[in-house]
Amino acid sequence: MNNIKLDMEKAFSFVSRDEVFAWKETMEKNNVALHEKTGKGNDFLGWVNLPTAITEEHLSDVEETAARLRSKKLDIFVVIGIGGSYLGAKAVVDALSDSFAHLKGSDAPHILFAGQNIGEDYLYELRELLKGKEYAMAVISKSGTTTEPALAFRLLRQDIEEKYGVEEARQRIVAITDESKGALRTLANTEGYKTYVIPDDVGGRYSVLTPVGLVPIAVAGFDVRALVQGARDMEKASDVNVPFEENLAAQYAAARNSLYKSGKKIEILVNFTPKLHYFSEWWKQLYGESEGKEGKGIYPASVDFTSDLHSMGQYIQEGERILFETVISIANPDNEVRIPEDKDNLDKLNYLAGKRVDEVNKMAELGTALAHMDGGVPNIRVEVPKIDEYNIGQLIYFFEIACGMSGYALEVNPFDQPGVEAYKKNMFALLEKPGFEEETKKIKSRL
Numbered sequence: 001m002n003n004i005k006l007d008m009e010k011a012f013s014f015v016s017r018d019e020v021f022a023w024k025e026t027m028e029k030n031n032v033a034l035h036e037k038t039g040k041g042n043d044f045l046g047w048v049n050l051p052t053a054i055t056e057e058h059l060s061d062v063e064e065t066a067a068r069l070r071s072k073k074l075d076i077f078v079v080i081g082i083g084g085s086y087l088g089a090k091a092v093v094d095a096l097s098d099s100f101a102h103l104k105g106s107d108a109p110h111i112l113f114a115g116q117n118i119g120e121d122y123l124y125e126l127r128e129l130l131k132g133k134e135y136a137m138a139v140i141s142k143s144g145t146t147t148e149p150a151l152a153f154r155l156l157r158q159d160i161e162e163k164y165g166v167e168e169a170r171q172r173i174v175a176i177t178d179e180s181k182g183a184l185r186t187l188a189n190t191e192g193y194k195t196y197v198i199p200d201d202v203g204g205r206y207s208v209l210t211p212v213g214l215v216p217i218a219v220a221g222f223d224v225r226a227l228v229q230g231a232r233d234m235e236k237a238s239d240v241n242v243p244f245e246e247n248l249a250a251q252y253a254a255a256r257n258s259l260y261k262s263g264k265k266i267e268i269l270v271n272f273t274p275k276l277h278y279f280s281e282w283w284k285q286l287y288g289e290s291e292g293k294e295g296k297g298i299y300p301a302s303v304d305f306t307s308d309l310h311s312m313g314q315y316i317q318e319g320e321r322i323l324f325e326t327v328i329s330i331a332n333p334d335n336e337v338r339i340p341e342d343k344d345n346l347d348k349l350n351y352l353a354g355k356r357v358d359e360v361n362k363m364a365e366l367g368t369a370l371a372h373m374d375g376g377v378p379n380i381r382v383e384v385p386k387i388d389e390y391n392i393g394q395l396i397y398f399f400e401i402a403c404g405m406s407g408y409a410l411e412v413n414p415f416d417q418p419g420v421e422a423y424k425k426n427m428f429a430l431l432e433k434p435g436f437e438e439e440t441k442k443i444k445s446r447l
């Protein structure tokens with residue numbers, strides 16, 4: 001079953017339906033290359049069949065770990081990781097959580113993140129907070145050597161061992177990393193932490209349905225089975241035997257490539273609910289790292305509407321005409337709020353009395369799409385019935401498989417990220433990391 005609807009009508013006045021559908025053969029071929037592992041980066045395609053490959057035992061194991069940790073009556077579960085080892089869990093947990101859960105208190109621990117930045121104040125304040133809280137943590141790094149999470153884990157590991165003692169700390173740390181390589185694997189084996197493996201053939205940005213995402217999402221109290229089921233159903237709906245005319249992910253990949261070729265260099269992922277803010281951050285890494293290389297690629301940006309209509313709205317309406325929008329539209333919010341009558345009507349809102357707030361939001365969405373279209377910004381709409389585990393699982397796989405097909409259409413390897421190394425090399429040289437002596441000399445001569 002496919003719950004997602006794709007509406008490209010408001011893009012078709014910029015690139016015709018025929019132009020988009022002319023990608024049929026290419027996208028079908030690209031989909032086969034992903035499934036048969038014959039294209040570029042084919043050693044990183046473990047995510048393609050991941051949803052259907054996830055076993056019952058694996059899901060039970062993740063749920064047992066989550067239950068064991070939660071039995072410690074945690075206030076906070078800290079997830080240490082960066083990029084793909086952070087954004088998937090953050091996206092799903094934020095989408096599914098009550099916006100004010102941290103102030104309302106609940107049975108589930110609050111999920112906080114570390115190692116996703118090198119902000120000294122952030123780390124200081126987090127450590128101060130944790131002193132007075134019950135907590136446990138997951139440390140997530142595929143390579144096991146990324147500086148940001150390694151640094152955060154070095155600090156937080158010392159703290160947790162000091163607070164609970166080494167033995168109990170071991171019971172409160174889960175390590176999610178490579179099966180055999182990397183410093184984190186070595187440490188986890190030595191310490192006897194509960195560990196999960198990030199498969200070799202699944203890159204960070206495609207790893208949300210591995211334990212990288214599933215463990216934090218389960219600890220937060222969400223239904224990982226429904227999430228995986230949503231992804232499984234989208235895996236089926238995007239399979240190679242599904243023709244382009246019915247394969248929405250292939251159509252989305254085609255539309256964005258048509259728009260790119262027509263000069264629309266920036267894709268803005270738009271939401272109309274703040275719950276999806278981090279879903280856009282996850283999507284940005286997925287598309288940015290996959291496509292932005294060899295001097296090519298659509299630049300993935302994002303906005304939260306209607307908030308950002310009052311900041312970025314001006315540029316989108318009238319700035320440089322290199323933009324298109326992809327709107328994730330949620331058909332039904334979880335809750336109902338009706339606008340009350342007001343006897344004085346000073347705000348002149350009585351014409352809305354009795355209507356749901358979502359009706360106003362939906363008209364803002366439609367009005368924005370029409371205005372932006374009139375202003376030269378094509379609009380693709382991805383409609384999802386509601387935000388829940390199942391539908392988020394569908395969306396995740398939809399964007400992943402579309403990204404693979406789209407990256408191949410750009411003729412890049414969508415599964416590497418060589419450009420990320422440049423900053424690391426300079427940072428290590430500047431920090432005088434052993435082994436970087438030559439680079440240190442060179443970089444210092446530039447300062």
Ligand SMILES: O=P(O)(O)OC[C@H]1O[C@](O)(CO)[C@@H](O)[C@@H]1O
Nearest residue numbers: 083084085141142143146204420
């Ligand atoms: O899980 P790791 O190996 O710590 O990597 C984290 C992130 O760093 C990158 O390798 C580069 O940003 C991403 O691709 C990845 O998601």
